Amino acid sequence: MLYGAECWPTKRRHVQQLSVAEMQMLRWFCGHTRRDRVRNEVIRDRVGVAPIEEKLTQHRLRWFGHVQRRPLEAPVHNGVLERVDNVKRGRGRPKLTWDESVKRYLKD
Known part of the structure; x- marks a missing residue:
């Protein structure tokens, strides 16, 4: 799952x-x-x-560690940690990004 x-x-x-x-x-x-x-x-x-929410958090933080250890020119590092600022976004609440969810898990 x-x-x-x-x-x-x-x-x-x-x-x-x-x-x-x-x-x-x-x-x-x-x-x-x-x-x-x-x-x-x-x-x-x-x-x-264990509850699946804890397992999901563990998987996500483990993946974040793998991404952090990659070199800066690696495609996964560039694709995950870069944010495009010139894109016009729609109305309403902005969508939750992967890095924002990881920051929330790290804070917890």
């Missing part, structure tokens, strides 16, 4: 959808249904799995 997730900025909606899908799989794995009314924490403890 996390393949390539370190490269795209995630919104709360994306994290929620990933966690719902993960819990569906874990419940199926344990043989429980929603009708059994078993708490998510109990299922996570039984299986021994």
Whole structure:
């Protein structure tokens, strides 16, 4: 589920959808249904799995470390860390960029 997730900025909606899908799989794995009314924490403890939001943060910060260690002329370094200033952006709230999401994770 996390393949390539370190490269795209995630919104709360994306994290929620990933966690719902993960819990569906874990419940199926344990043989429980929603009708059994078993708490998510109990299922996570039984299986021994960390929440997907923590795993997503770990993957993203690991990828950020790889990008930082690349030489400055590397395409991934230029593409990720450069920002174009001459582009006219639309109205409303600006879209969350990858580097802004990484800064938020580093602050946490």
